[in-house]
Amino acid sequence: MTRPLRIALIASARFPIREPFAGGLEAHTWALAWALRRRGHHIALFAAPGSDPRLNVRELPVRAPRLSPAARADLSMSDPSALHEHHAYLSLMLDLARGDDGGPAYDLVHNNSLHYLPVAMAPAVPAPVVTTLHTPPTPWLESAIQTDPTGSGVFTAVSAHTARSWQPLVRSARVVHNGIDLRRWPAGPGGGDLVWYGRIVPEKGPALAIAVAAATGLPLTLAGPVADRRYFRDRVAPRLGGRIRYAGHLTRTELAALVGSARATLVTPCWDEPYGLVVAESLACGTPVAGFDRGALAEILTPDCGRLVPYPDVAALAAAVGETVKLSRRACRERARAFCSLSHMTDRYEALYAELLP
Structure with missing residues (x-):
């Protein structure tokens, strides 16, 4: 203009x-x-x-x-x-x-x-x-x-x-x-827990992310607003403790630091995602993504920066995590820069x- x-x-x-x-x-x-x-x-x-x-x-x-x-x-x-x-x-x-x-x-x-x-x-x-x-x-x-x-x-x-x-x-x-603003989602060092974040509601599937983390034996940190309290009480809260923790509803700065320190982000939609902002933010932080192939996620992810498996195959997603954590964090950041x-x-x-x- x-x-x-x-x-x-x-x-x-x-x-x-x-x-x-x-x-x-x-x-x-x-x-x-x-x-x-x-x-x-x-x-x-x-x-x-x-x-x-x-x-x-x-x-x-x-x-x-x-x-x-x-x-x-x-x-x-x-x-x-x-x-x-x-x-x-x-x-x-x-x-x-x-x-x-x-x-x-x-x-x-x-x-x-x-x-x-x-x-x-x-x-x-x-x-x-x-x-x-x-x-x-x-x-x-x-x-x-x-x-x-x-x-x-x-x-x-x-x-x-x-x-x-x-x-x-x-x-x-x-x-x-x-x-997304790449300055507000800086590249991080990785190497920490798996991370899942978003609105805690059934259609986002945090309970499936917990099941995936349990199958891999890797620690998982969840974050986001509890939009469905009954779902959180019945499906998420009972699984917290040990290797699974809930970090709360974080500010963008706190969330960017968490995602940037993660070894991979789990994305577990139980509906067809219209876009997938979590994927774009994760890539900007240099963090590769493992998720279910629902909606638009395949438009954002490439084999260089993530893995997608059929929904709701928890075992397949757990297996994909092993490949995902080995992907180049530089390639993730470059995909975010070029595409989103x-x-x-x-x-x-x-x-x-x-x-x-x-």
Whole structure:
């Protein structure tokens, strides 16, 4: 881009965009906002209360609308949290549609949320709206896309795998792989425990990582927010102790140090990963990856920096760890630099913005 843009960046309203991050979506949005700011663009981040104030945050009004006793008593009353989120995005999109003194308040809107309203109401906004597809198809998003009979929406996808999954409705989503700031994920010495990190939920499979570590006889450190307390209590906590430890929900600096000191990262998805930010971060730290071949992971990993096996073959993954720990840490870092740097991702988004603007 040759000129700074006024960009409205719409985040997920479920968690604040701040460290320690609730998940990969929040980490990605934070990094993109900072990268665009460093390139001179004027960013307004519409995000949940409590987000990083350095990012020029406009707090989404995630609060209860005033409802009459009759409305609250209605049998079709939605879950309160869903209603609050709906109200927040409805208010935001109406504001963006009104613009500023009859013109657009922003040159461009980039929607990084998972909500249907920014997609459904995009045609009413007087500036181009780009929506990044971060997940497999969901009923609400599919419905929102179909409200535009012209199919004129502008979409990107975080991987070729994700683009293919949306292809029946979104014929031309541009693939822009998520990028990470290599300065914030420095190469480490390796040689320590195996590591697994991410949201502790069934679909991320930390219990399988524990089983893999047990089969190898190597120590394992887990880290990340406990998003499903029952799963943690029943499937993870009973296995902690001895060679298996839980380090907690770490800041990015703490996490980068942990990953950089690990001999390998285990990635054990029980669903098709739309991208796999953990893989990119691990490679940046010089740490090779052993994981299940689900979703987009094969787009990131090459034989020089990781091993993938069929899901859910714990024995095969345990065997692959022996090969993985011997891989070149330099090759891992170079793969991150060439394929999934924040700079490369920002270049791709800026090129798209330039195409959409006069």
